Amino acid sequence: MIGRQLGGRYEILGRVGGGGMAIVYKGLDILLHRHVAVKILRQQYVHDEEFIQRFRREAQAAASLSHPNVVSIYDVGQEEDVHYIVMEYIEGTTLNELIKEKAPLQVEEAVHIASQICDALDHAHHHQIIHRDIKPHNILIGRNGRVKVTDFGIARAVTSSTITQTGSVVGSVHYFSPEHAKGTPTGEQSDLYSLGIVMYQMLTGRLPFLGESPISVALKHLQEDVEEPRKVNPLIPQSVENIILRAMRKSTSERYRSAKDMMNDLESCLLPHRRGEPKASFLDEDELDEERTLVIPALRPGQYEAVRDEEEADEEEELTVKEKKKKSWGKPFAWFIILTAMLGIMWYSVGYVKEMIAVPSEVDVPDVVNMTLDQAKQELASRQLEALVEYLESSDVPKDVVIRQNPSGMKVRPGYKVTLYVSEGPAKQKMPEVVKLKLSDAKERLTKWGIKPENISVDPQFMDEEPDTVVTQTPGPGEEFTDPSAVMVKLIVSKGPETFKMPNLIGKTENEARNMVMVNNLKLSNENVSYEASYKQTKGRVIEQFPYQPGDEVSPGAEIKLIVSSGFPEEAGPMSVPVTIKPTSEGKPSTVKIILNDAQYDNFEYQTLNNVVKTETLDVKLVVSPQKNAVIQVKVDNIIAEVISVTYQDYLAQKNGAIPGTGAVKDAPASAPGSMGTDNDGNGAAGGSSSTGGRQS
Known part of the structure; x- marks a missing residue:
């Protein structure tokens, strides 16, 4: 698949990931010259016509979403038996990788990520699209920190006959909702349940429900209560724990009604007055069930039958006598109560009429202008x-x-x-948007709104955006403020991609060079390493690096090319030449240096011998070529004592076993100090006269 073009414009560059249903490749849009992500349906599903139709329909529905927190879908197509979706390519990582690397995350970072996911879900739900597979693997985080939700609507394309084969349920069983586990229809609140689990994992570093099999995990979603996040990570504020617990309620009636409601709660949960709020309480579902099983005492025969005896009969007779007596004075008492009530009503009516007729006294209205509202209310109340x-x-x-x-x-x-x-103070103004503007233009716009230049702070940072571009602003666009002269604005401005000095790879082994490239976050593919014969570097060492030379400014991610030595050329002539060294005066120590110029080295200090007191012989290993001979300088106490030239003909003679004159030139500088001879290369050789007899090499 790599190297293939789809739709005549999308070139597949390399594989970046895969799942149960599709494989994702990095591609290049040849028409617009931008990188894209190409998701290609796996081959085992290309002959399932019903699956293909649903896949295409849902992919087109997801393409209708346009939101900064949703991965944009550019194109959907088919070429022969290849069904593909072209999407926005995100340089960055997944939330799953971030959790593995840093969990538990800082509360502020986790809330910020969850808010952006909520914003994306709110947009999708308004377009009647339910994600159904919210999990860290489907959350991308760009290098600029922007959160992107991907794989919208694809889960709906999975039929009951293929859901097990794709493994999507097995892979997502830790995140789906109880209604998903039961197989009942899922809606917006199912996505919010999954988001609650993602928040739980971000802040605790672990999943709320684990089991030996997907079935056991699904049953825990239905039956078990989640362990409270603050018991795992006490640094979680109570307000944030309340959000997680509400999102993960097993009853949809107790969850957030919409992603918008959850996002509003997330935006205010870290305010000082909310961090210490009381723990949220939820009704127990068993207590609300009127048909739940109850334990009540059994009825025994005769338990409530009335038992009459002689004493009870006597009591009843006595009560009958008393009732007759009461009836004798009951009527006069009732007439007394009625007359008393009528007199009371008449007394109240007379008083009410007098009050209505009387002219009430009046009071002066005090002047409360320029008082505070509380002072004015107190004055009026008095x-x-x-x-x-x-x-x-x-x-x-x-x-x-x-x-x-x-x-x-x-x-x-x-x-x-x-x-x-x-007075409610000055009219509130909304902060203008200056993101994506040049810094000078942003400052000009802010000052036109009355914001003082000294109240605008700038924080330059290395980013992929064009240098001197505003990336974020605080307060954000649309936030209200009353006094422009008092508002403080912070702008984060791009300095462009971060650069550093290119390291020197020349002379390093290939493995050393590859390690240095990797450590410096540079790119070196096998295609960018070539091999050439070289006199200057031994086999396996770097001869040349490009397009960045040592010390050049380079950005992370830049591609590097290397040329590595494959060894000496075939015509190279390695030789060993005996050189006689002796002190200035026999018995007195001298320092002798051997300087070598050959096909491999230029003015190379081959060896330095200290405390030389007698004549010795030293074998000097050198390399000659048809284009360059070798010159050996012998310095005694920093004075050139001898110059020996070795030609390529000397190498051929030695190789063929002949013992001719080597053609080496041995100069004796003592005869004419300070004069200059010339070797076969035209290089200057210190010394006076030269002899052609030479020494055998």
Whole structure:
């Protein structure tokens, strides 16, 4: 599949991942020259026509989503028996890999990620698309921290006959909802249950339900209560635990009604006044079941039968006599109660009429303008008056101060309602959006809104965006503020991709060079390593690196090419030449240096011998070529004492077993110090005269 073109425009570059139903490749959109992700249906499903139709229909439905937290789908197509979906390519990692690397995550980071997932789900649910497979593997996190939800709608394309074969249920059994486990229809709240499990895993580093088989895990979703997250990680605020527990309620009636509700809760859960909120309580489903099994005492025969005896009969006779006596004075008592009630009503009516006819006393309305609202209410209450408050915008009067009142300077009856017009401060403004603008343009826009330049702070960071571009802003776009001169704005600006000095790989072995490339986050593919014969480097060592030379500025991810030595060329002539060394004066120590110029080295300090007191012979190993001879300089106490030239003809003669004159030139600088001879390469050789007899090599 790698190297193939789909639809005449998508070139497959390499495999990046795979799942039970499809394989994902990195591709190149040749028309727009951008990288894309190409998801290709596995071969075992290409002949299932019903599956293909659902796959295509759901993929097209997912393509209708357009949201910054949803992986965009660019194209859907078929070429022969290849069914593919072209999607946005995200440079970054998955949430699953992030959890494995860093779990438990910081609370702020986990809430930020969950909020973005909620935003994506809210958008999808409004388009009647249920994800059904929310799990860390389907959450991508770009290098800029942007969360992207992928695989929308694909789970709906799995039929009952293929769901086991694809393994999607087995792979997702730790995250699906109780209604999913029971096989009943799943809706928006099923996605929120899965998101609750993802939050649980982010903040505790483990899954809430584990089992020996997928069936056992599914049963735990239905039957067992989840262990509270704060028992696993006490650093989780109570407000965040409440969100997780509500999202993971087994009854859909106790979960969040929508992703929007859950997102609103996430946005405020880390505010100071919410961190210590009480633990959320939920009704026990068993207590709500009126048909639940109860234990009640059994009825025994005769337990409630009335037992009459002679004493009870006597008591009944006595009660009958008493009732007759009561009836004798009951009627006069009832007439007494009725007359008393009528007199009371008449007394109350007379008092009420007098009160209505009497003219009530009036009170002065106090002047409460420029008082705070609390002071004004107290002042009115002291005069038995009530306050009716209306708020007005005002840039001159401080917030919660009375601007004017109605009425004023007159007398009114007690209990009268005085209208107070109270300042709610200056009109609120919304923060303009400056993201993706150049820094200079962003500052200009902010200052036009009255924000002081000194209140704008800039935080430059290395990012993939174009240098000097605003990436994020705080406060965010649309956030309200009242006083532009007091608001503090923070802008995170891209410095471009991070660069560093290119390391020197020349002379390193191939393995050493590969390790240095990997450590520096550079790229080196096998196709970018070639091999050439070389005199300068031994076999297996780097001859050349490009396009970045040592010390050049390079960004992470840059591709490097290397040329590695395959050894000396076939015509190379390795030789061993005996060189006589001796001190300046016999018996007195001297320092002798051997300087070598040959096909392999230039002015190479071959060997340094200290404390040389007598004449010795040293074998010097060198390499000659048809284009370059070798020159050996012998320095005694930093003075050139001897220069020996070795030609390629000397190598051929030695190779053929002949013992001719080597053609080596041995100079004796003592005869003419400071003069210069010339070797067969035209290189200057210190010394006076030269002899052609030479020494055998």
